[in-house]
Amino acid sequence: MPGDGGLHIELPLFELPADSVALVDDTMMGCLIIERDTDGTVRGGRLGYRPGMLVGDLRTLGEWATSRVDRFLQHGAEPDGWRRRSDGGWQLWAQFVELPPLD
Secondary structure, eight states, X not given: OTTOTTOOOOOOXXXXXXXXXXXXXXXXXXXXXXXXXXXXOEEEEEXXXXXXXXXXXXXXXXXXXXXXXXXXXXXXXXXXXXXXXXXXXXXXXXXXXXXXXXX
């Protein structure tokens, strides 16, 4: 919940199914899910990743996920575009985008 200063949740990893509709796009790297109780209390989370990801990319995805969860706990779902799930949780997809150089 917003304002839950010291709250920390673990993010167990799971491999997304290879036939997942979202993985049709090669830039989709993973899916972050926050699970909530019916009263809105955060009870956990999971981080799904694209099959065959390199260790370095998986590490980057984990760092991104940790930062998004921290923002969710501090500010709620609005700033990052989280989507409400039918089970009451929240979901956010990670997409790899290579930006042009700044020079």
